[in-house]
Amino acid sequence: MAQRYEGKAKVVEETADGLVRVTFKDDATAGDGAMHDVFSGKGDLCSEISCLLFEYLAERGVDSHYVERSQKGFLARHVDIVPIEVVVRNLAADEGERRFQKVRRRSLQPFLEALAKKIDECQPELCAAGDVHPYAAAAALAAILERLAAYHKELEPLGVTRADLVENCARIMYQTVTGRAAPGRTVAQV
Numbered sequence: 001m002a003q004r005y006e007g008k009a010k011v012v013e014e015t016a017d018g019l020v021r022v023t024f025k026d027d028a029t030a031g032d033g034a035m036h037d038v039f040s041g042k043g044d045l046c047s048e049i050s051c052l053l054f055e056y057l058a059e060r061g062v063d064s065h066y067v068e069r070s071q072k073g074f075l076a077r078h079v080d081i082v083p084i085e086v087v088v089r090n091l092a093a094d095e096g097e098r099r100f101q102k103v104r105r106r107s108l109q110p111f112l113e114a115l116a117k118k119i120d121e122c123q124p125e126l127c128a129a130g131d132v133h134p135y136a137a138a139a140a141l142a143a144i145l146e147r148l149a150a151y152h153k154e155l156e157p158l159g160v161t162r163a164d165l166v167e168n169c170a171r172i173m174y175q176t177v178t179g180r181a182a183p184g185r186t187v188a189q190v
Contacts, residue, residue, distance in 0.1 A: 009024060019075045
C-alpha cells in the first residue's frame with residue numbers, strides 16, 4: 001500500500017483495489033505539536049465514531065466517500081478535499097483572559113458559519129426547523145459536542161454508554177440540520 005497522507009490524527013493509504021484505507025492514530029498533540037502524547041485506544045475510538053456517523057448518514061441516503069469499516073479505520077473512495085482543521089475549545093477559554101476569548105472565537109467561527117449555512121439551506125424545504133436561528137443552532141451543536149467530549153466518563157456511572165452518547169449526538173445534529181426527527185434507535189450498538 002502506498003501512503004498518500006499522514007497527519008497528526010490519521011494515515012491515508014491507497015489499496016490495491018483503488019480505494020483508500022483511513023486509519024486513526026493513538027497520538028495526541030497540542031500547541032502546534034509542541035506537546036505530544038499517546039493514548040491507547042484513541043485511534044479505535046476515533047474510528048468507531050467516524051464509522052458510526054458515516055453509517056448513520058448512509059442509512060438516511062446521504063452519500064459520502066465511506067465504503068466500509070476496516071481494522072482501526074475504514075475504507076473509502078478517493079476524493080480530493082480542501083483540508084480544514086476545526087479546533088473546538090472549552091468554555092474556560094472564553095471565561096479567562098481576553099486573548100483566549102479572541103482565539104476561541106476566531107477558531108470556532110469558520111465551523112459555526114459552515115454549519116449555520118447548511119442549516120439555513122435546509123430550512124426552506126422543511127417545516128420543523130423553520131423557526132430555528134441557524135447560527136444559534138450551530139453554536140448549540142458545537143457546545144454539545146464540546147461538552148460531551150469532556151464529560152463522557154462522568155456519565156458512565158449513570159448507565160450512559162458511549163453508544164448512547166453517539167446516538168443522541170447524531171440524532172440531535174440530524175434533527176437540527178434537517179428539521180426532521182430521526183426515527184427510533186438508528187446507530188448500531190458499540
